[in-house]
Amino acid sequence: STIGYEAWLRYPQLTDVLRIEAVSRWSGCMIVTEASEVIATAAAELKRGLERMLGVTLAARSSCDSGSGCIAIGTFSGGNESIARVFGDSGAQLDTGAEGFAIRTDAESGIIAIGAEQPAGVLYGVFHLLRLIATGASIDELDIVERPVNTIRMINQWDNIDGSVERGYAGQSIFYENNTIKSDLTRVEDYARLLASSGLNAIAINNVNVHHHETYFITERFLPDIARIAGIFRRYAIKLFLSVNYASPIETGELTTADPLDADVKAWWKAKADELYKVIPDFGGFLVKADSENRPGPFTYGRDHADGSNMLAEALLPHGGLVIWRCFVYNCKQDWRDRKTDRARAAYDHFKPLDGRFMDNVILQIKNGPMDFQVREPVSPLFGALPATNCMMEFQIAQEYTGQARHLCYLVPQWKEVLDFDTYAKGEGSYVKQVVDGSMFGYKHSGFAAVSNIGDNANWTGHPLTQANLYGYGRLAWNPELSAAAIAEEWTRLTFGSDEHVVSTVVSLLMGSWSIYESYTAPLGVGWMVSPNHHYGPDVDGYEYSKWGTYHFSDCKGMGVDRTLATGTGYAGQYREPNASIYGTLESCPDELLLFFHHVPYTHVLHSGKTVIQHIYDTHFEGVEQAEQMLRSWNELEGRIDTETFKLAGDRFAEQAEHAKEWRDRINTYYLRKSGISDALDRTIY
Numbered sequence: 227s228t229i230g231y232e233a234w235l236r237y238p239q240l241t242d243v244l245r246i247e248a249v250s251r252w253s254g255c256m257i258v259t260e261a262s263e264v265i266a267t268a269a270a271e272l273k274r275g276l277e278r279m280l281g282v283t284l285a286a287r288s289s290c291d292s293g294s295g296c297i298a299i300g301t302f303s304g305g306n307e308s309i310a311r312v313f314g315d316s317g318a319q320l321d322t323g324a325e326g327f328a329i330r331t332d333a334e335s336g337i338i339a340i341g342a343e344q345p346a347g348v349l350y351g352v353f354h355l356l357r358l359i360a361t362g363a364s365i366d367e368l369d370i371v372e373r374p375v376n377t378i379r380m381i382n383q384w385d386n387i388d389g390s391v392e393r394g395y396a397g398q399s400i401f402y403e404n405n406t407i408k409s410d411l412t413r414v415e416d417y418a419r420l421l422a423s424s425g426l427n428a429i430a431i432n433n434v435n436v437h438h439h440e441t442y443f444i445t446e447r448f449l450p451d452i453a454r455i456a457g458i459f460r461r462y463a464i465k466l467f468l469s470v471n472y473a474s475p476i477e478t479g480e481l482t483t484a485d486p487l488d489a490d491v492k493a494w495w496k497a498k499a500d501e502l503y504k505v506i507p508d509f510g511g512f513l514v515k516a517d518s519e520n521r522p523g524p525f526t527y528g529r530d531h532a533d534g535s536n537m538l539a540e541a542l543l544p545h546g547g548l549v550i551w552r553c554f555v556y557n558c559k560q561d562w563r564d565r566k567t568d569r570a571r572a573a574y575d576h577f578k579p580l581d582g583r584f585m586d587n588v589i590l591q592i593k594n595g596p597m598d599f600q601v602r603e604p605v606s607p608l609f610g611a612l613p614a615t616n617c618m619m620e621f622q623i624a625q626e627y628t629g630q631a632r633h634l635c636y637l638v639p640q641w642k643e644v645l646d647f648d649t650y651a652k653g654e655g656s657y658v659k660q661v662v663d664g665s666m667f668g669y670k671h672s673g674f675a676a677v678s679n680i681g682d683n684a685n686w687t688g689h690p691l692t693q694a695n696l697y698g699y700g701r702l703a704w705n706p707e708l709s710a711a712a713i714a715e716e717w718t719r720l721t722f723g724s725d726e727h728v729v730s731t732v733v734s735l736l737m738g739s740w741s742i743y744e745s746y747t748a749p750l751g752v753g754w755m756v757s758p759n760h761h762y763g764p765d766v767d768g769y770e771y772s773k774w775g776t777y778h779f780s781d782c783k784g785m786g787v788d789r790t791l792a793t794g795t796g797y798a799g800q801y802r803e804p805n806a807s808i809y810g811t812l813e814s815c816p817d818e819l820l821l822f823f824h825h826v827p828y829t830h831v832l833h834s835g836k837t838v839i840q841h842i843y844d845t846h847f848e849g850v851e852q853a854e855q856m857l858r859s860w861n862e863l864e865g866r867i868d869t870e871t872f873k874l875a876g877d878r879f880a881e882q883a884e885h886a887k888e889w890r891d892r893i894n895t896y897y898l899r900k901s902g903i904s905d906a907l908d909r910t911i912y
C-alpha cells in the first residue's frame with residue numbers, strides 16, 4: 227500500500243463547488259520564464275498540486291496576454307514580466323532575504339505572483355500557496371511576505387550504510403542497503419519534497435556514529451553516489467552535509483595519526499575538501515561527533531574541541547563549507563558509586579571555557595537538554611553561555627525516549643518550551659530562540675538541526691500521526707513563533723482534509739499527547755526509567771547502576787538528583803540568575819523539574835499541593851486513563867479516515883494504552899515497595 231506516502235502533499239481534489247470556482251479563477255495558466263533547476267522544481271510542484279486539487283491541466287507559458295487568472299512565479303530580477311508588473315521595483319525592497327518570498331494577488335493584472343530574490347524562495351512560495359489552497363484559505367487578496375527566521379534548517383539522518391537506522395522506528399534506510407548506496411533513489415527525491423515543503427534546507431545523510439564503511443563516504447569509492455544524492459537535494463534547494471569520522475586519516479590507512487595539529491593531518495583534510503568540492507561544488511560541510519560515546523576525537527592527542535574543529539574548518543573554509551561540531555560530550559564510563567560526576571554538567575564544562583576560540587565557519591550543535599532527549603529536561607545551560615561561538619539547536623524528532631513510533635507524542639509543544647526559555651543572557655527576555663536564530667549575539671551561522679524519524683515504511687514514520695513531528699519541525703525552524711496548535715491544525719488539514727470532526731479530534735490528540743506520555747513514564751523530570759539499549763518501555767532501575775551517568779537515586783526515603791550548588795553537583799549553578807536560584811532552591815523549583823534538581827523525601831509537598839509519592843500514583847493512573855481515552859477518540863473517527871490509516875493508527879493507540887498500563891504498574895509498584903507509603907485512593911498497586 228502507498229497510503230500515507232504523500233503525507234502532507236496529497237492535495238486531494240477540492241469538492242466544494244464554490245471553492246473550486248474561487249481557486250480556478252486564478253489557475254488559468256502558470257507564467258514561468260526562468261530555467262534554473264529549483265524554479266523548474268517549483269513549477270512542477272505548482273502544476274502537480276493545482277492539477278490534483280482542481281482536476282485540470284495547468285499550462286505553463288512565458289507570458290500571458292489574456293490578462294486574467296494566472297499564477298506567475300519567478301525571481302524579482304529574473305526577467306519574468308508578470309513578476310515585474312505585480313511587484314514593480316518594490317520587489318527588491320520587500321526584504322524577502324535569500325530564502326524568503328512574496329505572494330501578491332494583483333486584481334488589476336489578474337495575476338497571483340510568487341516572487342523572491344532567489345529560486346529557493348520561489349519554491350517555498352509555491353509550497354506556501356498550495357498550502358493555503360489546500361487548507362481552505364482565500365487567495366483573492368493575498369499580500370504576504372515571509373522569510374525564514376533561521377538560516378540553517380537541517381535534518382540529521384542517523385542512517386547506516388548497512389541499511390539500518392540508529393534509533394529509527396519506521397523501517398530501514400531509504401538511502402542505503404547492503405553496504406551500498408541504493409541505485410533507485412526515487413524515494414530520496416520524494417523525501418526531499420517533503421523536507422522542502424516544510425521549509426527545510428539542509429541534510430546530513432549519514433549517522434553521526436560513522437562506522438568503517440561510512441568513513442569512506444569522503445573517498446572516491448562513494449563520492450560519485452554521494453554526488454548523485456546531492457544532486458537530488460539540490461533541486462529542492464537542500465544542501466548536503468556528511469557526518470565524518472574524526473579518525474578518517476587513520477581508518478582509511480593513510481596516516482598513523484589524526485592529531486589536529488599535525489601537518490600531515492591538516493594536509494590530508496585539505497586534500498579531502500578539495501576533492502569533495504570538485505564533485506559537489508555546493509557541499510554543505512561536515513557534521514562531527516567527536517570524543518563522545520567512544521567516538522574518536524582530538525582528546526586522544528591532548529587537544530581540545532576548538533583545536534579539533536578548527537582544523538577541519540580550515541580545510542573547508544576556502545570552499546565556504548561549515549563544520550557542525552556536536553556538544554554531546556560526557557563521560558560514558560562513569561562509576562555509579564561516584565556521586566560527584568554529573569553528566570548534565572558535561573557539555574557546559576567542556577565547551578564554555580572554549581568560547582571565542584572557534585573559527586567563524588564552526589557551529590556548535592547543542593542538544594535541547596543537558597542529558598538526552600528525555601520527555602522532560604531543563605534547557606541546556608549552554609544556550610546563552612557562548613556569546614562568541616556560533617551555536618545551533620539539536621532536537622530529536624525520532625522519539626527515542628518518548629514512545630518511538632508506537633506512542634503518540636507530538637513534540638512541537640516541547641520544542642516551543644525550549645525555544646521560549648529565557649536564558650537571561652542579555653537580561654530579561656533573552657530567549658533561546660534568539661540564541662539559535664543568531665540574533666542575540668550576531669552569530670555568523672546558526673539555526674536548527676533535528677534527528678529524523680523516517681524510514682522505508684510506506685508512510686515514512688510508522689505511526690501515521692507522527693508525520694506531524696517531522697512537518698512541525700520544519701515549520702518551527704522556519705518560524706518559531708508559530709503555535710504548536712496552529713501547526714497541528716495545518717498538518718491535519720493537509721493530511722486528512724477538512725472534516726471538522728476529524729480536524730478537532732486529531733488536533734486535540736496531538737496537543738494532549740506529550741503531557742499524557744509524561745504522566746505515565748518517568749516522573750517530575752527525573753528521566754531514564756527506560757529499558758537499556760533499545761529505550762522502549764519501563765525499567766525503573768535499568769540505568770540506575772550503569773556507566774552512563776543516568777540515575778534517580780531512589781531509596782526508602784526519597785528520590786531525585788541533587789544538582790544544587792549548596793549540596794549537590796552544582797549543575798544548577800551553570801544557569802544565569804535568576805534561573806540558577808529558581809532551580810537551585812527547593813521552594814522555587816518548578817514541579818515538573820523537581821527531581822532533576824533535587825533529592826526529596828516522598829512526602830515532600832509539591833506546588834500542586836500533592837506529595838511526591840501521591841503525584842506519582844495519581845499521574846500514572848490518570849495517564850493510563852488518558853491513553854485509553856485517546857484510543858476511544860480515535861475510534862470515533864471510523865469512516866471519516868481511510869480504513870488503512872484508521873486501522874494502523876488505531877492499532878498503535880491500542881498498543882499505547884496497553885503499554886501505558888505496563889508503565890503505570892511498574893512505576894507505581896516500584897515506588898510503593900520502596901517507600902512503603904500506600905496510595906491515598908487505595909487503587910490497585912501490585
Ligand code: GCU
Binds near residue numbers: 393515554626
Ligand atoms: C543517544 C542515542 C545514541 C546516539 C547519541 C548521539 O545516546 O541513544 O544512539 O548515538 O544519542 O546523539 O550521539
